[in-house]
Amino acid sequence: MSTSIHVRKRDAEEARPKPRLPLAFSVSKGADWKNEDSFHRSSKGVYALSDGASVSFDSASWSRILVRRYARKPEFTTKWLNAAIAEFRKLYDRDNLTWVQQAAFDKGSFASLLGVHVVDGGGQIQVLSIGDSLAALCDGDRIAATFPFVAASEFSRSPQLLCTNPMQNAFLDKADVDHDLTADWSFAGLEQPALLCMTDALGHWFLSQRDRGRSPIGTLRKLKTAKAFARFVDQERAAGRMKRDDTTLLALW
Amino acid sequence: MAYQAEISRDNPTFFLFVVDQSGSMEDLTETGRSKANFVADVLNKTIYTLVASCSKADGVRNYFDVGVLAYGGSEITTGFGGVLADRIVHPINAISEHTLRVEERQKKMDDGAGGVVSLKTKFPIWFDPKNNGGTPMRAALTKTVETVADWCKIHAASYPPTILHVTDGQSTDGAPEDMANGLREIATKDGPALLFNLHVTADGGRGTVFPTSEAELSDDYSRMLFRMSSPLPSHLAKYAGDKGYSIVDGSRGFIFNGDPQCIVDFFEIGTRPKLVADR
Numbered sequence: 001m002s003t004s005i006h007v008r009k010r011d012a013e014e015a016r017p018k019p020r021l022p023l024a025f026s027v028s029k030g031a032d033w034k035n036e037d038s039f040h041r042s043s044k045g046v047y048a049l050s051d052g053a054s055v056s057f058d059s060a061s062w063s064r065i066l067v068r069r070y071a072r073k074p075e076f077t078t079k080w081l082n083a084a085i086a087e088f089r090k091l092y093d094r095d096n097l098t099w100v101q102q103a104a105f106d107k108g109s110f111a112s113l114l115g116v117h118v119v120d121g122g123g124q125i126q127v128l129s130i131g132d133s134l135a136a137l138c139d140g141d142r143i144a145a146t147f148p149f150v151a152a153s154e155f156s157r158s159p160q161l162l163c164t165n166p167m168q169n170a171f172l173d174k175a176d177v178d179h180d181l182t183a184d185w186s187f188a189g190l191e192q193p194a195l196l197c198m199t200d201a202l203g204h205w206f207l208s209q210r211d212r213g214r215s216p217i218g219t220l221r222k223l224k225t226a227k228a229f230a231r232f233v234d235q236e237r238a239a240g241r242m243k244r245d246d247t248t249l250l251a252l253w
Numbered sequence: 254m255a256y257q258a259e260i261s262r263d264n265p266t267f268f269l270f271v272v273d274q275s276g277s278m279e280d281l282t283e284t285g286r287s288k289a290n291f292v293a294d295v296l297n298k299t300i301y302t303l304v305a306s307c308s309k310a311d312g313v314r315n316y317f318d319v320g321v322l323a324y325g326g327s328e329i330t331t332g333f334g335g336v337l338a339d340r341i342v343h344p345i346n347a348i349s350e351h352t353l354r355v356e357e358r359q360k361k362m363d364d365g366a367g368g369v370v371s372l373k374t375k376f377p378i379w380f381d382p383k384n385n386g387g388t389p390m391r392a393a394l395t396k397t398v399e400t401v402a403d404w405c406k407i408h409a410a411s412y413p414p415t416i417l418h419v420t421d422g423q424s425t426d427g428a429p430e431d432m433a434n435g436l437r438e439i440a441t442k443d444g445p446a447l448l449f450n451l452h453v454t455a456d457g458g459r460g461t462v463f464p465t466s467e468a469e470l471s472d473d474y475s476r477m478l479f480r481m482s483s484p485l486p487s488h489l490a491k492y493a494g495d496k497g498y499s500i501v502d503g504s505r506g507f508i509f510n511g512d513p514q515c516i517v518d519f520f521e522i523g524t525r526p527k528l529v530a531d532r
Contacts, residue, residue: 058310082366092310099375100349103301104308106362106374166363 022047022195022252025229029054029245036111037199037248038063040071045118047071047250049133051199053110053161057101062088062164063111070115076128076177081162081169088164108165114197118252122187125195130172130181132159134203139190141215147183152207155200195252196220201245205236221253255444256486258412260316266412267318267342267404268303268524270296271397272332273420274325278384280421284513288453289382291513292419296321296332296380299520304349304377313346320400321379324393326386333379341400352377390424394432401439401446414439414446417523421453423474433481447483449506449523451516460511463493463504475509482507485522493522 021041028035036052036059048067052059069084070076088109097105112131119125127135129148132155137145149155160171175181187193194217198206209216223229229249236242260266278289300319307316320342321332331341336351360374401414416436439446452475461469463485467476482505485493494500496518508519 054309055306055314055316057308095373099352099355099377100304100308100313101310102375103305104310106360106372107305 020252022197022250023224024248024250025223025226026246026248027230027233029247033246034060035246036060036063037246038067038111039197039248039250040067041250042071046074047116047118047197047252048074049112049114049197049199049248049250051112051131051133051246051248056109057104057107057164058088058091059109059111061091062109062162066111066113066162070113070128074115074117074126074128076113076115076130076181078172081172082166084162085164085166106165108163108168110161110163110168112159112161112199116195116197116250118195122193122195125185125187127183127185128177128181129183131161132200132203134198134200134206135183136196136198136206136217137185137190138192138194138196138217140192141217143210143217144190145183145185146207147185148181149203149207152204152211155204155207159200194221197248197250199246199248201243201247202233202249205242208241220249220251223249223251256412256488258410258441258443260412262315264408264411265316265318265344267320267401267408267414269320269322269342269397269400269414269416270299270332271322271324271393271416271418272296273388273390273393273422274323274328274332274383274385275388275422275425276325276384276386277388277422278325278382282453282513287382287384288421289384291516292453293380293382295517295520297376297378298517299524300348300379301377302521303524304345307345308349313349315344315346317345318342318404319345319348322393322397322400323383324389325384327389328385329389329393329396334381337379341396342404348379352379353381354378387425388420388422389426390420391427391429391432394418394429394436398432398436398439401436405439405441405446409441411441411443413441413444415523416446416448417451417520418448419451419453420478428477430477430481437483444486445483447486447506447523448481449519450478450482450508451511451519452478452507452509453516454510460515461507461509462511462515463498463500464507464509465501465503465505470509478509479505479507489522489525492525493518496522 026037039049041047048070050063050066052063065084065087112133114133115128117126127147135147206216233247237244279287307314323332356376358374358376359371361369364370437448470476485504485506490500
């Protein structure tokens, strides 16, 4: 992890269009399940989404810390990550955990992080993605770009996630943040631009629908309320088209 | 395709450790510890890791059933002690609740700032080293067949059982190969059971790790253990490759005379099905 992500300040800051808040919907994998996805939307055009891995100690708290910190400070550096880990570790008194809790705490909690910084009303959009949460740049019903994956099949690989155990983040040492983990997009030149951020179950559905020649964007655009989103997810799960998992959508239409 | 089933609480998988506790396990390894002592330690660590991988802050999820079958002298018995001694197989949450004792050890961990810290860590013990008498391997594998078949009957949709067999000597109650062949034919809908063998001998001889052919082995006994072993399925082959082992198509889950790290890796690789459920 070699460099940080900062959006350059411009002189004519007051001339920027006011950032809008994206619609945000999230449902858990089932009625009796805790939702371990987290998201955060700031009025400064910074949006973050994180999918906590259920098979780990306390991924819900870890994903909350990641999105809150990204929304407050949209960068990704070693220092930033270490501060997030330190905040997580303060939640627990390791020495007083049972051996089972201590073993799981030491193993670590895992979560993805998808951060988006929209500047100048979309003139500049910086996307950071670690793990398998998906961002999509849309123009009407056309998918202009997706990141970090471009094919539904890529979701079948084990994703590399951010972990509260620093040893599990060694993969970042080999990564060039600017090239491997980020994408630079813009609404410029798009007639009907939109930006979508999704956790993996929805991301996989999104790219699979495209591959089948259907318009996933049109379907998602119709979802205006949390109730409509929950109904849509239920239907797609029942039809076997969407994996049963915590499912979150941020949509800047 | 086999070995694709998601492991979940509704469809757990099963790890069965079959451990030779014959008298010769008392022999010392090159580190000065007995083979029995070393195997008990690795087994404790393996189950500790399995428990950790099923645990959240609010409890342990039953993704795994775990069994230990120990054999030595005239005994084929559960390897568990205390409350768990009534059966060979237990769900992982029962195992997490019933240790023989919890010791305090030091564990080295990354401090998040480029350094390493040594932390006091609670370490559970389920097994103490034991060794006694002959090596009734055939009877042990007969019991293994019964145990695995019973489990598969009630978990037909699950990722199939994985059996990790650790031995240091020749069977003293007859040839075990036909039992091993029968064991590898027991299956769930997701594929046949996997049998991996670890031969820890103090007799010398070049170590052989995940071989593809009998010709790589120097004696009849290790060649038989090779034939008794399942080929590594692709996801385990990949994991072994990631750990630096030379893996090709047909590499079998068998280690002969591995060094201590090989033995640790044998357990780690063998207990590495992908936990994709509930992600």
